[in-house]
Amino acid sequence: MSIDLSQFIPSFLEESFEGLELMESSLLDLNQDSDSETINSVFRAAHSIKGGAGTFGFNDVTEFTHHVETLLDEMRDGRRTIEPDDVEILLDSVDCMRLMIEAVRDDVTCEDEKIAKTSILLQKTLGSHDDDASTDEQPQNTAKNNEATTSNSCWQITFIPQHHLVQTGNDPLLLFNALADLGQLSVVAKVDGLPALTDMDAEELYLTWQLELKSGCSEDDIKEVFEWVEDECELIIEQQMQELDDSPVIESEEVANPSPIDINPSLPEKSLEVELAASKPSEKTASKAKPDVGSIRVGVDKVDSLINLVGELVITQSMLSELGNDFDMSKTERLVSGLEQLLQNTKELQESVMRIRMLPISFAFNRFPRLVHDLSKKTGKEMELIIKGEQTELDKTVMEQIGDPLVHLVRNAADHGIESAEVRIAAGKPAKGTITLDAYHQGGNIVIEICDDGAGINRDIILAKATEKGLVDAKAVLTDSQVYDLLFEAGFSTAAEITDISGRGVGMDVVKRNIQSLGGRIQVESVQGKGSTFKVNLPLTLAILDGQLVKVGTETYIIPLIAIVESLQAKSDLINRVSGDMVLYRLREDNVPVLPIYQLFDLTAECKEVDNALLVVVEADGQKVGLMVDDLLAQQQVVIKSLADNYQQVDGISGATILGDGSVAMILDIPGMIALAMKIGKENTASIIQESVGENA
Amino acid sequence: MNIQEMAKDIPVEGEHSLEGIDFITNGEQYLTFVLDQEQYAVDILCVEEIRSWEQPTKIPNAPRYVKGVINMRGIIVPIIDLRLKFTIGQPQYLETTVVIVLTFEHDHKSRTIGFVVDAVSDVLNADEGDIKKAPSFGGSMPQEYVEGLINVGDNVVTLLSVQALQTIEQHQLHA
Numbered sequence: 001m002s003i004d005l006s007q008f009i010p011s012f013l014e015e016s017f018e019g020l021e022l023m024e025s026s027l028l029d030l031n032q033d034s035d036s037e038t039i040n041s042v043f044r045a046a047h048s049i050k051g052g053a054g055t056f057g058f059n060d061v062t063e064f065t066h067h068v069e070t071l072l073d074e075m076r077d078g079r080r081t082i083e084p085d086d087v088e089i090l091l092d093s094v095d096c097m098r099l100m101i102e103a104v105r106d107d108v109t110c111e112d113e114k115i116a117k118t119s120i121l122l123q124k125t126l127g128s129h130d131d132d133a134s135t136d137e138q139p140q141n142t143a144k145n146n147e148a149t150t151s152n153s154c155w156q157i158t159f160i161p162q163h164h165l166v167q168t169g170n171d172p173l174l175l176f177n178a179l180a181d182l183g184q185l186s187v188v189a190k191v192d193g194l195p196a197l198t199d200m201d202a203e204e205l206y207l208t209w210q211l212e213l214k215s216g217c218s219e220d221d222i223k224e225v226f227e228w229v230e231d232e233c234e235l236i237i238e239q240q241m242q243e244l245d246d247s248p249v250i251e252s253e254e255v256a257n258p259s260p261i262d263i264n265p266s267l268p269e270k271s272l273e274v275e276l277a278a279s280k281p282s283e284k285t286a287s288k289a290k291p292d293v294g295s296i297r298v299g300v301d302k303v304d305s306l307i308n309l310v311g312e313l314v315i316t317q318s319m320l321s322e323l324g325n326d327f328d329m330s331k332t333e334r335l336v337s338g339l340e341q342l343l344q345n346t347k348e349l350q351e352s353v354m355r356i357r358m359l360p361i362s363f364a365f366n367r368f369p370r371l372v373h374d375l376s377k378k379t380g381k382e383m384e385l386i387i388k389g390e391q392t393e394l395d396k397t398v399m400e401q402i403g404d405p406l407v408h409l410v411r412n413a414a415d416h417g418i419e420s421a422e423v424r425i426a427a428g429k430p431a432k433g434t435i436t437l438d439a440y441h442q443g444g445n446i447v448i449e450i451c452d453d454g455a456g457i458n459r460d461i462i463l464a465k466a467t468e469k470g471l472v473d474a475k476a477v478l479t480d481s482q483v484y485d486l487l488f489e490a491g492f493s494t495a496a497e498i499t500d501i502s503g504r505g506v507g508m509d510v511v512k513r514n515i516q517s518l519g520g521r522i523q524v525e526s527v528q529g530k531g532s533t534f535k536v537n538l539p540l541t542l543a544i545l546d547g548q549l550v551k552v553g554t555e556t557y558i559i560p561l562i563a564i565v566e567s568l569q570a571k572s573d574l575i576n577r578v579s580g581d582m583v584l585y586r587l588r589e590d591n592v593p594v595l596p597i598y599q600l601f602d603l604t605a606e607c608k609e610v611d612n613a614l615l616v617v618v619e620a621d622g623q624k625v626g627l628m629v630d631d632l633l634a635q636q637q638v639v640i641k642s643l644a645d646n647y648q649q650v651d652g653i654s655g656a657t658i659l660g661d662g663s664v665a666m667i668l669d670i671p672g673m674i675a676l677a678m679k680i681g682k683e684n685t686a687s688i689i690q691e692s693v694g695e696n697a
Numbered sequence: 698m699n700i701q702e703m704a705k706d707i708p709v710e711g712e713h714s715l716e717g718i719d720f721i722t723n724g725e726q727y728l729t730f731v732l733d734q735e736q737y738a739v740d741i742l743c744v745e746e747i748r749s750w751e752q753p754t755k756i757p758n759a760p761r762y763v764k765g766v767i768n769m770r771g772i773i774v775p776i777i778d779l780r781l782k783f784t785i786g787q788p789q790y791l792e793t794t795v796v797i798v799l800t801f802e803h804d805h806k807s808r809t810i811g812f813v814v815d816a817v818s819d820v821l822n823a824d825e826g827d828i829k830k831a832p833s834f835g836g837s838m839p840q841e842y843v844e845g846l847i848n849v850g851d852n853v854v855t856l857l858s859v860q861a862l863q864t865i866e867q868h869q870l871h872a
Contacts, residue, residue, distance in 0.1 A: 601755075642773070645772075664767060
């Protein structure tokens with residue numbers, strides 16, 4: 001009993017949430033035809049949650065889960081056919097269990113109407129099959145009866161430990177804390193047995209206790225607390241009903257000394273009263289669990305490979321230090337190869353460490369089957385979800401932040417994209433709509449696609465709406481991608497009818513902002529009548545970025561590789577000066593405005609002529625620009641550091657990094673630079689960009 | 698000198714105070730530094746370190762007095778030239794030019810900023826009573842940066858406000 005159980009609560013919570021997810025996904029697969037393994041897996045998950053909750057004394061969870069388990073058990077044994085309605089109730093129950101466990105995690109009392117409602121529904125469902133389930137219900141009923149009689153009862157516990165109790169490593173305080181978790185506890189210590197100070201052995205325990213516990217727990221619960229010390233103490237547990245006229249049930253663990261110890265309350269100066277409020281210990285455990293640092297489950301193989309790499313690194317290090325002890329020029333070659341090995345080791349180690357933060361995207365995806373299931377219910381449209389590439393790995397932080405935008409996109413696909421069955425059949429499509437979630441790696445990025453085979457995006461409606469809202473000029477001619485970009489404007493919704501699923505026009509702008517804040521971008525492709533695809537492009541990790549180092553004047557800047565389309569040397573015959581000495585570069589069919597970094601950032605550059613200058617063509621928000629630089633340096637991975645920590649955000653700069661020589665270099669923020677160019681260069685650069693927008697269209 | 702006499706010079710705890718290391722004083726301690734001909738002081742508890750001038754990495758389109766950022770043990774620290782900020786003297790970057798790096802704690806967050814000054818001079822002890830109110834008219838330095846004035850011998854030291862220094866780059870942006 002001296003083990004502090006509270007330290008295991010976080011892992012219980014984690015496992016419970018995993019169990020709930022498993023239950024949910026299995027339940028969604030559950031129907032009449034599904035094999036026993038599906039229901040077994042649901043049952044197992046429920047059972048472990050119940051067991052765990054029981055261990056930690058989360059009685060409401062245990063009780064609720066017990067009913068769920070009973071229902072599942074009946075289904076498992078074939079005593080009950082699997083009806084869609086039952087599955088629905090079970091899904092609701094999973095929600096309730098999640099609510100309860102979340103309440104445990106946040107240390108709040110959980111009083112949700114839904115729980116009460118679902119609980120009643122559950123019992124009703126169980127009751128309707130009472131006849132055939134009566135044998136199974138038996139133990140539960142007795143437990144219930146027991147509970148009914150014991151609720152609000154008052155337990156008198158006399159606890160007389162043997163003198164050597166503390167020497168066996170038991171601590172009465174821990175026992176009392178555990179009791180206090182069961183209900184309201186008051187403890188009176190009896191100091192009668194104390195010998196004179198001279199006769200006292202400091203390692204012996206002379207105290208005895210009289211405890212009063214007001215609780216709905218059963219006697220077994222109390223006995224369980226004393227389980228570890230029952231051989232080293234005398235324990236008398238008496239139950240007193242509130243009315244007190246009931247004859248107390250006397251139960252003694254050890255009948256060695258049947259006469260209960262004399263209680264002497266007339267000596268207040270000799271008794272120490274300790275009120276242990278039931279809430280106190282739980283608060284304590286909560287405060288211990290609160291600073292949630294989060295945890296990652298890492299596969300053993302990943303850890304092993306890390307250990308191997310560290311081993312190699314140590315070997316390289318010892319080789320190098322041996323070389324350094326006695327170095328002369330003849331050993332230069334060995335030094336170079338040693339350093340190369342070190343470089344290799346470091347790189348592999350870095351990749352390995354980053355991989356620890358990587359989780360398969362199924363963590364983000366596995367909430368969608370349920371979502372689509374619910375949406376299908378709510379909208380009355382038939383649809384199914386296909387998930388591909390769940391094993392694609394993604395940084396944990398990115399994953400946490402991409403969840404909500406994805407939910408939004410899936411909701412949109414279900415609500416706006418998929419048509420009702422009649423419309424679909426009329427259009428010659430299968431009645432059941434399909435939403436596909438796909439994830440895959442592409443270069444240093446991860447691409448998540450949300451694809452539906454619905455109606456597609458109606459360009460004209462969007463344009464009409466945008467014109468009405470004054471977002472675009474009625475006469476403007478826009479490309480498809482520019483039209484689709486309008487979807488991400490704040491307050492823009494084309495749903496003819498506002499539903500509670502979507503259509504309020506709040507959200508798509510937030511989706512885009514969230515994705516951009518992760519350093520990603522979103523693209524829309526759509527064919528009317530065939531469906532739409534939203535493509536989210538995300539960096540694999542937030543902390544490290546692949547960058548191209550460029551030189552402008554004396555300064556070194558880093559351009560994120562993800563933004564670079566190509567780098568080229570400007571040929572003078574492809575340079576056009578238009579509308580007031582502004583420079584456009586003809587890149588195949590596109591006219592790319594040239595943005596000299598030195599002008600934008602007010603620097604002195606070596607190279608101020610566009611002819612033969614080096615251009616790095618970058619793309620952001622569908623807009624290409626050519627950044628004019630003095631020189632292209634190396635490509636390398638850089639660690640992103642914030643400028644805002646000690647200074648502030650700077651327009652056109654997304655952060656800073658520290659280069660190999662210890663100096664600081666700025667990382668360019670391409671969308672920010674374009675915005676900056678528009679802002680400061682109204683009379684020059686901005687006009688060109690608009691010009692080219694017009695031309696593209 | 699025999700060993701007996703030498704033993705007398707060894708400071709005994711409680712009897713002697715080591716000269717110059719009198720940390721236990723009644724008042725606050727301030728680091729004083731020089732901008733052109735003038736003496737300034739700042740609360741010594743904010744001082745993270747004093748380092749020699751090195752050319753920082755420029756921040757694009759920053760105000761003239763923001764010289765850029767440096768790497769201080771992995772932290773990106775902005776460098777602000779107080780002489781330019783307060784238009785005192787001519788900014789010269791010599792070997793004696795130093796950067797005082799201050800760390801401000803505010804709302805459990807800390808900010809670290811480096812300030813370029815001509816030279817660091819001394820540590821000054823001053824009681825609260827020694828800090829006089831500055832006249833509300835005069836110099837090129839905005840009033841909110843001046844916490845008070847301290848008389849040191851014949852000189853007057855301007856005590857800078859830590860609060861104002863902390864948000865120094867924002868002041869300019871709004872101005």
